[in-house]
Amino acid sequence: MRPFDPRLVRELPQTRAPVAALGLLGAAAGVAAIGQAFAIAWLVTALVGGGSLWAPAVTVATILAVRGILSATTEVTATWAGARVAGVLRERILGRWSRATADDRPAPERMLTISTHGASSVEPYVARYLPALVAAAVVPPLAIVTLLVVDWSSALIVVATVPLLPVFAALIGRHTQEATQRRWATQTRLAGHFLDVMRGLPTLVSYGRAEKQADQVAAVGDRHRIATVRTLKIAFLSSAALELLATISVAIVAVWTGMRLAWGNLDLQVALTAILLAPEAYWPIRRVGQEFHAAADGAEAIDALLADVPPACFAGRESMSVRDLSYRYPGANVDVLQGISYAVRPGLTVVTGPSGCGKTTLLELLAGLRTPTAGAAEVPRTHLVTQTPFVLPATVADNLALGTGASPAQIAAACAATGLDRVIAGLPDGTATLLGDNGFGLSAGQRARLGLTRAMLSDAAVVLLDEPTAHLDPASARQVRSVIRDLARTRPVVAVTHDPELAALADAQWPLTERVPA
Numbered sequence: 320m321r322p323f324d325p326r327l328v329r330e331l332p333q334t335r336a337p338v339a340a341l342g343l344l345g346a347a348a349g350v351a352a353i354g355q356a357f358a359i360a361w362l363v364t365a366l367v368g369g370g371s372l373w374a375p376a377v378t379v380a381t382i383l384a385v386r387g388i389l390s391a392t393t394e395v396t397a398t399w400a401g402a403r404v405a406g407v408l409r410e411r412i413l414g415r416w417s418r419a420t421a422d423d424r425p426a427p428e429r430m431l432t433i434s435t436h437g438a439s440s441v442e443p444y445v446a447r448y449l450p451a452l453v454a455a456a457v458v459p460p461l462a463i464v465t466l467l468v469v470d471w472s473s474a475l476i477v478v479a480t481v482p483l484l485p486v487f488a489a490l491i492g493r494h495t496q497e498a499t500q501r502r503w504a505t506q507t508r509l510a511g512h513f514l515d516v517m518r519g520l521p522t523l524v525s526y527g528r529a530e531k532q533a534d535q536v537a538a539v540g541d542r543h544r545i546a547t548v549r550t551l552k553i554a555f556l557s558s559a560a561l562e563l564l565a566t567i568s569v570a571i572v573a574v575w576t577g578m579r580l581a582w583g584n585l586d587l588q589v590a591l592t593a594i595l596l597a598p599e600a601y602w603p604i605r606r607v608g609q610e611f612h613a614a615a616d617g618a619e620a621i622d623a624l625l626a627d628v629p630p631a632c633f634a635g636r637e638s639m640s641v642r643d644l645s646y647r648y649p650g651a652n653v654d655v656l657q658g659i660s661y662a663v664r665p666g667l668t669v670v671t672g673p674s675g676c677g678k679t680t681l682l683e684l685l686a687g688l689r690t691p692t693a694g695a696a697e698v699p700r701t702h703l704v705t706q707t708p709f710v711l712p713a714t715v716a717d718n719l720a721l722g723t724g725a726s727p728a729q730i731a732a733a734c735a736a737t738g739l740d741r742v743i744a745g746l747p748d749g750t751a752t753l754l755g756d757n758g759f760g761l762s763a764g765q766r767a768r769l770g771l772t773r774a775m776l777s778d779a780a781v782v783l784l785d786e787p788t789a790h791l792d793p794a795s796a797r798q799v800r801s802v803i804r805d806l807a808r809t810r811p812v813v814a815v816t817h818d819p820e821l822a823a824l825a826d827a828q829w830p831l832t833e834r835v836p837a
């Protein structure tokens with residue numbers, strides 16, 4: 320882990336102001352800490368020497384107040400900066416993933432870990448570690464230079480011992496990095512396992528295997544707990560080691576100045592200033608060591624969040640055609656589609672072929688969700704209606720407006736065309752009815768109609784439909800076929816189907832044949 324990842328400010332301009340504000344506040348706090356050492360030494364000397372206490376007391380009080388204000392401002396700024404940077408990173412990664420093709424996106428469990436736990440762990444990195452890092456860069460050199468002017472021999476002790484702290488911190492840091500990476504791997508495994516269990520829960524319950532999964536989740540959770548405790552152990556040990564080293568170093572300065580004071584070789588005010596200044600050279604580095612462990616997770620997350628995810632390449636053409644198009648799923652040893660060439664004409668085109676020949680895969684390639692392994696696809700902006708259209712856990716109205724920005728009048732017209740208006744009339748609160756996760760509250764056929772209505776409302780140049788009449792009763796299927804015909808008069812529609820009646824209505828056929836592995 321690098322102390323500071325410059326990509327953070329280079330690639331995300333929104334993070335520059337928060338990071339600069341923290342830097343300025345850190346530097347100001349450092350100057351105030353040095354001033355405080357001088358003021359306290361002055362006050363104590365005045366107290367011992369019987370001089371006027373008024374001026375030094377006011378100075379100490381003023382500096383303490385300034386430090387208090389600076390520390391409160393830093394706290395507020397750091398919390399704001401942490402939330403801002405984490406939010407910007409989360410927004411950026413979600414945006415990039417949604418624009419990337421399915422092949423270029425990380426595995427779902429990794430996306431889950433990065434966008435939730437990962438983005439949150441950037442907050443302590445920015446809010447606590449970065450201010451500590453700025454203080455460590457500003458305060459120790461300032462303290463040493465001041466000490467050099469005040470008492471050069473004490474400065475020499477500090478110069479000789481201060482480098483031991485970063486050396487120790489770096490040695491311990493190497494272990495921390497390994498432990499953090501191990502913890503991330505177990506966290507991702509835990510998220511992936513949990514996701515799989517949640518997805519398969521209905522099947523597991525129906526086969527009476529749900530209870531068994533609880534033990535498995537507990538076992539994966541245990542591995543994560545052990546990895547976390549191991550990281551914490553290293554954190555506590557390293558803090559203690561750095562603390563000990565800094566304390567011994569300050570003690571050497573104190574003993575040395577104390578001896579010279581006793582021999583009468585040193586003025587009280589100089590000795591006090593030296594003793595008060597010495598810790599200022601160590602504590603910022605010690606604090607970096609303490610915050611490093613919380614920040615290690617954040618640095619790992621920043622790495623993942625800034626990793627290059629290539630955006631999907633949409634050609635932005637008016638017409639749609641493919642040439643010598645081939646596609647092979649990652650890890651598969653045969654192409655699911657090979658050497659396909661076709662030019663889509665206006666009207667309705669149906670893609671037909673036996674189950675498993677790659678029809679859905681072809682639609683995903685046309686929609687730009689996958690990248691061809693070979694050949695070229697020229698595609699305009701498309702709207703894909705999958706076999707299970709995505710439904711937000713929100714109202715029917717929200718679901719219809721999703722990504723289209725259509726007006727209520729346009730929505731009402733589209734609903735009337737697809738017959739969704741009758742479905743809505745039967746819902747308890749009409750278009751204000753709340754739908755559950757995954758379209759809970761709608762039947763498969765009703766959900767298909769919702770997807771089709773959304774396609775009508777979209778302004779995409781081509782509409783892609785995957786099995787639009789599956790799950791529908793004969794009357795509904797008849798109505799949906801007529802809607803698709805109407806839609807195909809406004810723009811090209813490519814529909815994958817096993818429905819002979821829909822195929823009979825098509826203007827063009829795009830037959831696919833099954834590839835038999837050699």
Ligand SMILES: Nc1ncnc2c1ncn2[C@@H]1O[C@H](COP(=O)(O)OP(=O)(O)OP(=O)(O)O)[C@@H](O)[C@H]1O
Nearest residue numbers: 648649651655672673674675676677678679680681
């Ligand atoms: N994510 C995936 N990873 C690996 N192989 C996949 C993946 N999705 C589909 N396949 C395989 O690719 C082949 C084509 O699948 P596809 O879903 O495109 O077929 P299809 O023609 O649409 O089938 P159906 O008519 O039954 O819907 C199948 O053999 C399938 O097992």
